[in-house]
Amino acid sequence: MADRYAVVGNPVAHSKSPDIHAMFARETGEDLVYERLLAPLDRFVETVQAFRRAGGRGCNVTVPFKGEAFRFAGEHSERARVAEAVNVLRFDGDRVFGDNSDGVGLLRDIEHNLGVPLRGRRVLLLGAGGAAQGVLGPLLSAGPARVAIGNRTLEKAERLAARFRQAGAAAGPCARSFEALAGEAFDVVVNATSASLDDAELALPAGLFAPGALAYDMMYGKGMTPFLRAARTEGAALLADGLGMLVEQAAESFLVWRGVRPDTANVLASLRAS
Ligand code: ATR
Numbered sequence: 001m002a003d004r005y006a007v008v009g010n011p012v013a014h015s016k017s018p019d020i021h022a023m024f025a026r027e028t029g030e031d032l033v034y035e036r037l038l039a040p041l042d043r044f045v046e047t048v049q050a051f052r053r054a055g056g057r058g059c060n061v062t063v064p065f066k067g068e069a070f071r072f073a074g075e076h077s078e079r080a081r082v083a084e085a086v087n088v089l090r091f092d093g094d095r096v097f098g099d100n101s102d103g104v105g106l107l108r109d110i111e112h113n114l115g116v117p118l119r120g121r122r123v124l125l126l127g128a129g130g131a132a133q134g135v136l137g138p139l140l141s142a143g144p145a146r147v148a149i150g151n152r153t154l155e156k157a158e159r160l161a162a163r164f165r166q167a168g169a170a171a172g173p174c175a176r177s178f179e180a181l182a183g184e185a186f187d188v189v190v191n192a193t194s195a196s197l198d199d200a201e202l203a204l205p206a207g208l209f210a211p212g213a214l215a216y217d218m219m220y221g222k223g224m225t226p227f228l229r230a231a232r233t234e235g236a237a238l239l240a241d242g243l244g245m246l247v248e249q250a251a252e253s254f255l256v257w258r259g260v261r262p263d264t265a266n267v268l269a270s271l272r273a274s
Helices: 017-028 044-053 066-072 078-083 102-113 130-141 154-166 226-233 243-258 265-273
Strands: 003-009 032-038 056-061 088-092 095-099 122-126 146-151 174-177 186-191 209-217 238-240
Touching: 003 017, 003 044, 017 032, 017 243, 017 265, 044 056, 044 066, 056 243, 066 095, 066 130, 078 095, 078 102, 078 130, 088 243, 095 243, 102 130, 102 209, 102 243, 122 130, 130 146, 130 154, 146 154, 154 174, 209 226, 226 238, 243 265
Parallel strands: 003 032, 003 056, 122 146, 122 186, 146 174, 186 209, 209 238
Antiparallel strands: 056 088, 088 095
């Protein structure tokens, strides 16, 4: 019987992960099935445990359960510990291993797929919630000249920045309110707020995009979000949504489960085409 995997979330009906992993399985010849599991908001652990008892070998975890998945896992990778969030669970007998492939997925999409190396660049991360926290460690480890966390609520950005400065990061992030970003320019601006979910504009000052800058929205499936539209108007040279990050975090999950890293280019191209 094929090994079983799943994506657990709420909502989960529109997740593209089953299509992505089916393509990875075909490409690598791995014998597995991958399904969607809708967990009631107060039943994450029960849902995962039932899947394990039914023979599940691992799962991806999506909104809003990444914090709960972190607490559920008995063992963690270093990058999951830093993010305090887990989007990959692997069931090793009676042990549960938790990992986080979101940050490395974002990094790989920016540096490899989009061809924008982060070393020496000025990076602005917008948002200070779970999504921002999950990618900050890998962003810092790519060696950018500076990382600013810009958030509507300054205190949240300050708390996040302080946590990563304490973690001994080489170049610690700084925290800014949106207004305080006026007069600064960045080579890469990543939108990790949840504003694109409800098509909300971000009240950002003008002039944030340096010549040649990349504007990256971690949201996917929303087309031109208000953030990307504003970035285009502001002269950003490159615009990207989060579909590449989704495919890259999936490839990294596949590696954690199966020990083989699928090639992502064809999968990403076929998702873009559909
Ligand atoms: P997630 O897990 O998706 O990060 P979250 O933890 O609720 O969700 O965090 C949402 C983030 O999006 C926050 O940084 C939030 O800013 P505040 O801290 O000021 O609330 C940001 N956000 C959501 N809607 C926004 C909007 N319309 N404008 C600016 N920031 C917004």
